[in-house]
Amino acid sequence: MLVLLTSFFLHFSSPTHDDAVVPAVTLMLVQQQDLDEQLAALDKLMRGKDNQAEVIESIARLRVTAVVITNQLQAAENPGEDDSKSDMKKIVKSSRRSLSKIADNLMGVILHPRRKQITAENMKIWQSAVSSLGQLGEFGAHDLWQIFSKNKKFRDEADFMKMCLVEIGTTKDYTKTKDLVNLLDNSEFLYIAGAAEALAQFGDAPGKQRRAAVEVLSKYVSQYYEKIQSAPSDEESQRKYRICSQPMIKALTALTGQKIVRPLEWTAWWNDNKNKSDLWQDKDE
Numbered sequence: 333m334l335v336l337l338t339s340f341f342l343h344f345s346s347p348t349h350d351d352a353v354v355p356a357v358t359l360m361l362v363q364q365q366d367l368d369e370q371l372a373a374l375d376k377l378m379r380g381k382d383n384q385a386e387v388i389e390s391i392a393r394l395r396v397t398a399v400v401i402t403n404q405l406q407a408a409e410n411p412g413e414d415d416s417k418s419d420m421k422k423i424v425k426s427s428r429r430s431l432s433k434i435a436d437n438l439m440g441v442i443l444h445p446r447r448k449q450i451t452a453e454n455m456k457i458w459q460s461a462v463s464s465l466g467q468l469g470e471f472g473a474h475d476l477w478q479i480f481s482k483n484k485k486f487r488d489e490a491d492f493m494k495m496c497l498v499e500i501g502t503t504k505d506y507t508k509t510k511d512l513v514n515l516l517d518n519s520e521f522l523y524i525a526g527a528a529e530a531l532a533q534f535g536d537a538p539g540k541q542r543r544a545a546v547e548v549l550s551k552y553v554s555q556y557y558e559k560i561q562s563a564p565s566d567e568e569s570q571r572k573y574r575i576c577s578q579p580m581i582k583a584l585t586a587l588t589g590q591k592i593v594r595p596l597e598w599t600a601w602w603n604d605n606k607n608k609s610d611l612w613q614d615k616d617e
Contacts, residue, residue: 367401367430370394371437378444384453388460391441395464398434401427402469428471435471438464442479450489459495466499473505481511494526501530506537513548521575524552528579535586539612542587547606549587550598553580557595 374390377383405427408420441447441461447454462479465472479486480496487493497515500508508530515527531545556576559569577595584598585591588611592598605611 364426364430367397367433370397371433374437374441378441379446384456387441387457391438391457391460391464394434394438395467398431398464398467401430401434402467405431431468431471435465435468435475438468438472439475439478442475442483448485450485455489455492458492462492462495462499466502469503470505470507473500473503473508476500476503477508477511490520490522493520494522497523497526498529501533504533504536506534506541509534509537509541509545513545516548516552516580521572524572524576525579528576528583531583532579532586534583535589536615537587538614543606543612546584546587546602549580549584550602553577553584553595554599 370390370393374387374394377387377390380386405424408415408423408427411417411420438461442458447457462476465476468475476496476499480493480500497512500512512527512530512534515523518524518527528549531549534542534545537545553576556569556573559566560573563569581593581595581598588601588605590601592601
């Protein structure tokens with residue numbers, strides 16, 4: 333597996349696209365050098381002006397590198413019979429360090445002192461950085477949650493904040509399940525939708541976390557539906573249901589495998605199945 337990843341990385345990082353395969357540990361040195369060069373180039377571009385396309389291209393290249401390193405990490409954490417255990421440990425350590433470094437630099441893009449103003453150009457750069465953080469697993473999830481919960485600069489940018497939530501789902505960092513569930517009853521409807529879209533990507537989360545999310549999702553989607561039925565002229569409730577209901581039902585489907593479209597039927601399903609332990613086992617059991 334690591335031989336294939338070595339060939340893949342060298343193919344996309346080498347100017348000549350050589351097909352040579354080198355030992356996996358040697359790859360770490362080649363990879364680290366390429367990563368350092370990419371990060372230096374990105375920092376230089378961030379200090380410039382009127383170069384949106386170049387910055388976004390640099391971030392996109394970094395995103396590809398992050399995917400390769402993530403795949404390398406997963407392969408090293410699940411080594412084959414012919415893989416050296418000591419080499420795999422080195423690769424795991426190096427890969428995690430590299431992903432952490434990428435996350436720090438992408439967070440630096442968001443917080444860069446030369447890009448303080450919320451402009452259309454800067455927003456596209458920040459969106460590209462957020463999308464890249466979504467490829468970094470736990471490292472990206474931490475920073476994405478920090479942007480959402482701690483950074484005041486974007487408190488009036490609901491669409492951008494929603495994107496941060498959705499990308500937390502992309503990270504598959506299931507430790508963020510509780511934080512996402514807590515957003516399902518919020519005054520900002522886009523946050524509810526974003527949290528639900530993130531949870532829709534957590535279909536393989538541990539059973540206990542899936543169960544907790546389904547309990548809250550089924551409760552609130554039914555409440556939001558009942559509200560528009562009892563107060564059809566309430567425009568705020570109509571808007572809330574319009575924005576939130578489909579992402580919530582999508583999340584319920586992903587977390588349970590059940591294809592139910594009517595909100596009240598989800599309440600009934602939950603009441604019938606909440607205590608069935610076989611439904612809430614971890615997926616690898």
